[in-house]
Amino acid sequence: MNLYFRPSSLLVLLLLSLLLTLPTQTLAQDTQDPERAKALGLLWEESRAEDALPLLANLAKTRPNDGIVMFSYGFALLAHSKLLKDAEARKQGRLEARSYMLKAKELGVTQPLLKNMLDGLPADGGKDEIFSENKEADGLMRDGEMLYVRGNFAEAAQAYERALKVDPKLYEAALFAGDMYFKLDQNDKATQWYAKAIEINPDRETAYRYSATPLLKADKLEEARQKYIEAVIAEPYTRLPWVGLNQWAEKAGVQLSHPRVDIPTSITAMKDNKMSINLDPKLVGDKADETGLGAWAFYGIARAAWNTTEFAKAYPNEKTYRHSLREETEALKGVVDLVKQQQKEKKIKQLDPSLANLVKLSDDGLLEPYILYAKVDEGISQDYPTYRKANRDKLRRYLVEYVTTNR
Numbered sequence: 001m002n003l004y005f006r007p008s009s010l011l012v013l014l015l016l017s018l019l020l021t022l023p024t025q026t027l028a029q030d031t032q033d034p035e036r037a038k039a040l041g042l043l044w045e046e047s048r049a050e051d052a053l054p055l056l057a058n059l060a061k062t063r064p065n066d067g068i069v070m071f072s073y074g075f076a077l078l079a080h081s082k083l084l085k086d087a088e089a090r091k092q093g094r095l096e097a098r099s100y101m102l103k104a105k106e107l108g109v110t111q112p113l114l115k116n117m118l119d120g121l122p123a124d125g126g127k128d129e130i131f132s133e134n135k136e137a138d139g140l141m142r143d144g145e146m147l148y149v150r151g152n153f154a155e156a157a158q159a160y161e162r163a164l165k166v167d168p169k170l171y172e173a174a175l176f177a178g179d180m181y182f183k184l185d186q187n188d189k190a191t192q193w194y195a196k197a198i199e200i201n202p203d204r205e206t207a208y209r210y211s212a213t214p215l216l217k218a219d220k221l222e223e224a225r226q227k228y229i230e231a232v233i234a235e236p237y238t239r240l241p242w243v244g245l246n247q248w249a250e251k252a253g254v255q256l257s258h259p260r261v262d263i264p265t266s267i268t269a270m271k272d273n274k275m276s277i278n279l280d281p282k283l284v285g286d287k288a289d290e291t292g293l294g295a296w297a298f299y300g301i302a303r304a305a306w307n308t309t310e311f312a313k314a315y316p317n318e319k320t321y322r323h324s325l326r327e328e329t330e331a332l333k334g335v336v337d338l339v340k341q342q343q344k345e346k347k348i349k350q351l352d353p354s355l356a357n358l359v360k361l362s363d364d365g366l367l368e369p370y371i372l373y374a375k376v377d378e379g380i381s382q383d384y385p386t387y388r389k390a391n392r393d394k395l396r397r398y399l400v401e402y403v404t405t406n407r
Contacts (some may be wrong), residue, residue, distance in 0.1 A: 067107030074100030
């Protein structure tokens with residue numbers, strides 16, 4: 001089931017994919033409860049929400065402590081709300097769906113899909129989503145939704161295609177057309193429509209991730225990895241791209257990881273014209289010199305300078321200090337330069353492994369991607385779009401050479 005769901009939208013497409021990993025026993029293998037097996041199979045395996053709805057309604061009454069049933073019923077109710085003509089009825093449908101999803105959460109369901117759906121369903125039921133400011137295109141998108149929920153995938157695809165003709169910049173139209181063809185097992189056509197979505201907006205992750213699904217199912221692992229990596233590059237600070245990449249890793253037998261770089265110093269942000277640099281005791285003494293650990297003292301000094309004076313110089317249009325990519329890069333690069341100088345002077349006998357990783361990242365030209373993916377915080381994340389625009393190749397290299405390669 002491919003999922004498209006963002007906090008500002010209430011659109012859910014119930015399509016088969018690898019995103020939802022319900023425990024095996026929750027699906028049609030439940031031979032002890034054929035009604036439950038049939039309902040869950042209709043919803044999750046066949047995307048027939050309307051057919052599953054009455055069965056799930058009965059199960060919700062008879063199995064109120066079954067978290068998967070509560071989740072599934074809420075999902076089906078949300079899909080059904082798309083078919084209601086009255087706006088207030090649709091809102092009430094969303095509220096009812098949310099209530100069952102909350103019950104599922106209380107009962108211990110931890111599926112990523114449930115979390116993302118709850119994140120996107122406001123407590124007050126929210127408003128109907130608007131796909132396009134162009135009324136004709138928006139209407140065609142709604143037609144596509146209703147056709148999809150009823151299981152008319154080919155007709156839904158045609159509606160989405162017509163919507164894209166009316167509004168050529170409508171990302172969702174191309175994306176959903178691709179999903180309909182994916183559901184119809186027309187993977188070549190699906191790929192073409194996903195590519196159209198990527199062309200419209202290469203900085204959204206969904207079409208990359210969707211296009212990876214059939215590749216992963218077909219065991220085309222390298223091609224799937226490339227698509228999942230592009231999804232991460234597009235939107236690294238959201239959950240779903242990493243969910244997809246983890247699915248690839250599980251199938252490929254790879255342990256996703258960042259190189260380990262322990263930073264044994266920190267600074268306390270400026271407050272009342274005071275700040276402090278906190279050093280780990282292991283940074284001083286003969287052992288620190290022999291392993292290079294003493295170089296970390298520069299990290300705290302460099303960051304303190306940014307906190308007090310350098311940020312204002314580098315970002316004159318920003319009135320409030322924030323931790324930036326430039327600050328972190330300069331601080332770490334300074335540590336690397338000191339280590340190399342000490343190595344040149346033959347002061348280091350056995351370089352600390354963490355520092356060795358840092359030096360290699362710097363030598364590979366991948367220090368910034370490492371920071372943006374492994375050491376990111378709210379301040380640094382603000383620099384990501386600008387860096388990505390000019391350095392997509394470096395971000396890709398880091399994810400290929402470090403994160404998705406067993407070392």
